[in-house]
Amino acid sequence: MIARAIAAKVPFSFVAADSVYSTGEIETQLRKAGKGYVLGVASNHVFRSWGKPQPVAGTAATIAQNRPKKAWRRLSSGGGTKGPRWHDWAYLELADLEAREYNDDLAGEWTRGLLVRRNIADGSLAFFSTWCPKGTSIQKLVSVEGHRWAIEDSFETAKNELGLDHNETRSSHGWHRHVSLVMLAFAMMAVIRHRANTRPLLKKTRPRPRPKHRS
Structure with a gap:
């Protein structure tokens, strides 16, 4: 690989x-x-x-x-x-x-x-x-090792929520099709979750000028 x-x-x-x-x-x-x-x-x-x-x-x-x-x-x-x-x-x-x-x-x-x-x-x-x-630095190496947790967590989520390991294929072609579709669905869900959890940026508005009153 x-x-x-x-x-x-x-x-x-x-x-x-x-x-x-x-x-x-x-x-x-x-x-x-x-x-x-x-x-x-x-x-x-x-x-x-x-x-x-x-x-x-x-x-x-x-x-x-x-x-x-x-x-x-x-x-x-x-x-x-x-x-x-x-x-x-x-x-x-x-x-x-x-x-x-x-x-x-x-x-x-x-x-x-x-x-x-x-x-x-x-x-x-x-x-x-x-x-x-x-x-x-040691912190860099620690961070690299820590990425395994995120990868393992992603696989666990894909198995539990999207059925990554729920297949009975008997050929490599079938296996690749199943895995590809699951990973595509997982990627879409990850993007949707990211957007849902991201606060929209508030647009700055200029204060409206007060109308002048004539006496």
């Missing part, structure tokens, strides 16, 4: 995905295309740093456990149904690499890193492999 999007020149800067999509091939594709990513990984995924003053090596879980208290920042990954979605985050830059190592047409340094999210309520951790232009 990503290869097709790149070939079709779909405009995007980052890709966010959970651990079910794995890493490896998808990372190479995005690096060659000059695209950043925040990809979920398992707790036993191994990370290693190079070219940094303090070498780091180990599983994502081990590295996260060894991060000092000051390394964690409370940030919002975006708005949810109950307001901002707050978590504690830690970001570790592992290596700075030249983009031309993956594509001769690219230039500049990119950073390979590890992003960790900690649930405020129960302390559970989630881990993400990152790739971004050097100097990208």
Whole structure:
């Protein structure tokens, strides 16, 4: 899917995905295309740093456990149904690499890193492999990861309200027709909701001049 999007020149800067999509091939594709990513990984995924003053090596879980208290920042990954979605985050830059190592047409340094999210309520951790232009802030990476929530929420709405998963098609053509119609309906409903929730701009009117009274 990503290869097709790149070939079709779909405009995007980052890709966010959970651990079910794995890493490896998808990372190479995005690096060659000059695209950043925040990809979920398992707790036993191994990370290693190079070219940094303090070498780091180990599983994502081990590295996260060894991060000092000051390394964690409370940030919002975006708005949810109950307001901002707050978590504690830690970001570790592992290596700075030249983009031309993956594509001769690219230039500049990119950073390979590890992003960790900690649930405020129960302390559970989630881990993400990152790739971004050097100097990208942790807030930017957190925001990219937070976009997954909006996408997942959209799919859930499309399933519950428009029957995205209510089909018994037996061919790819039928499946594509069903999904295309549902997504078209979803897009129309999103536009209608946006317009309904947007206050119309009040036109400024000039005060009418008072009539002059002759005495």
